[in-house]
Amino acid sequence: MNQTSTVPEEDLTDAFRVFNDLSEQLIDSFTVLENRVATLSAELAATREARRREAAKSAQLTDRLAKLLAALPGGVIVVDGAGCVQEANPAAGELLGEPLRGEIWRDVIGRAFQSDTAAGPDVYLHDGRAVSISTCPMAGEPGQILLLQDVSETHQLHERLARHKRLSAMGEMAASLAHQIRTPLSTALLYVSHLARPNIDSGDVTMITERIRDRLGHLDSLVRDMLVFARGGSSESAEIDVSELMQDLRDAAEPMLGADFELDLQPEVAGRAVRGNRDALLGALQNLVVNAIQACGAGGRIEIRATAISDEEVALLVCDNGPGIPEDIQDRIFEPFFTTRGAGTGLGLAVVQAVAHAHQGSVWFESTPGGGSSIGLCLPTSGRAGFGTSVTQ
Ligand SMILES: Nc1ncnc2c1ncn2[C@@H]1O[C@H](COP(=O)(O)OP(=O)(O)OP(=O)(O)O)[C@@H](O)[C@H]1O
Ligand SMILES: [Mg+2]
Numbered sequence: 001m002n003q004t005s006t007v008p009e010e011d012l013t014d015a016f017r018v019f020n021d022l023s024e025q026l027i028d029s030f031t032v033l034e035n036r037v038a039t040l041s042a043e044l045a046a047t048r049e050a051r052r053r054e055a056a057k058s059a060q061l062t063d064r065l066a067k068l069l070a071a072l073p074g075g076v077i078v079v080d081g082a083g084c085v086q087e088a089n090p091a092a093g094e095l096l097g098e099p100l101r102g103e104i105w106r107d108v109i110g111r112a113f114q115s116d117t118a119a120g121p122d123v124y125l126h127d128g129r130a131v132s133i134s135t136c137p138m139a140g141e142p143g144q145i146l147l148l149q150d151v152s153e154t155h156q157l158h159e160r161l162a163r164h165k166r167l168s169a170m171g172e173m174a175a176s177l178a179h180q181i182r183t184p185l186s187t188a189l190l191y192v193s194h195l196a197r198p199n200i201d202s203g204d205v206t207m208i209t210e211r212i213r214d215r216l217g218h219l220d221s222l223v224r225d226m227l228v229f230a231r232g233g234s235s236e237s238a239e240i241d242v243s244e245l246m247q248d249l250r251d252a253a254e255p256m257l258g259a260d261f262e263l264d265l266q267p268e269v270a271g272r273a274v275r276g277n278r279d280a281l282l283g284a285l286q287n288l289v290v291n292a293i294q295a296c297g298a299g300g301r302i303e304i305r306a307t308a309i310s311d312e313e314v315a316l317l318v319c320d321n322g323p324g325i326p327e328d329i330q331d332r333i334f335e336p337f338f339t340t341r342g343a344g345t346g347l348g349l350a351v352v353q354a355v356a357h358a359h360q361g362s363v364w365f366e367s368t369p370g371g372g373s374s375i376g377l378c379l380p381t382s383g384r385a386g387f388g389t390s391v392t393q
Helices: 009-071 090-096 105-112 152-172 174-195 202-231 242-257 278-296 348-358 387-392
Strands: 075-080 085-088 113-119 122-125 130-137 143-150 238-241 261-265 273-276 302-310 313-320 362-367 373-380
Touching: 075 090, 085 090, 090 105, 090 143, 105 113, 174 202, 238 242, 238 278, 242 261, 242 273, 242 278, 242 302, 242 313, 273 278, 273 373, 278 302, 278 313, 278 348, 278 373, 302 373, 348 362, 348 373
Parallel strands: 261 302
Antiparallel strands: 075 085, 075 143, 113 122, 122 130, 130 143, 238 273, 302 313, 313 373, 362 373
């Protein structure tokens, strides 16, 4: 016998209602999910579009930068932390020669630049062009950006301008020069006329000849100073050992100075060299020694000193314990023809300055009224020992 159990009708109705509710909830959740997917897809598409636009923009920037680098008249080189050239524009290639990219910067320096000449902060290429190099570190990564500029024309212009200035200074001072020459010349002529006297004895002849020689010597050194000043030093150039130069100065100065002087060579100048004209430098330093002797008088103390200012510069100084330079004339002492001495030409320090400039250096002085003076030349050392390291490290 089959026995069927019957589910009460209200239970079935409840079950259907629950089922319906659940179905509706599911449909709602699905709709929410569908909407969310649509929103996310739209956001993704927008992000993709933004990225695509950004990529296009940065490609455009890179392209613009490359064009800019190619168009720049100056050389640009990017050196990485290991000292290797990463980037170089055509102007850099034209200055330094190819290849550049991938090369070690130190090797490029050795290959492209003259090792023993420097024009102040600038360096010379093998073909004679002068190049100024400035560096700036890369932001956020090791390495440097180097900017190179051909400054040969600027150098020539500076030289021409300096020469014009010197010539116009000489023009202005022509009258004073005529006076400077006339005095020793007329003295010499006077002595010559004494020589023509009848019955002159041999002692007088010797004495007068000596005086004539002295006056002519004065004229000779005056004319030599004028020429050095007009040329702006000298164009001849050789490697000069600083210690040897100072020893030469000592030998030249010793007969004038006697025992009251000292030569002080600081150890860091050993092996240092400058490039230029030995005679011009020696002459300039001798002018300083003569000034020191004239300032000190008898019993004065004079020191000739060579010292390093930096890796790339030395100072050659003459120091005395004389009366010092009065403050009110300190800014005039390098002017041609400025003198406070009756017999002076006022060319001594002008020549020193012209020689210093001709060697890409400068003059330096320190003087305390009543406390002596130190006057000298600051000169770049040749070889630029620190050059390679400063740009690759
Ligand atoms: N060591 C020094 N101490 C004090 N004053 C100095 C010293 N050196 C130079 N001067 C001053 O600077 C002036 C200019 O010097 P500079 O050597 O150019 O010419 P000068 O010595 O007068 O003449 P010149 O050297 O042509 O015979 C001097 O007249 C002097 O007043
Ligand atoms: Mg002098």
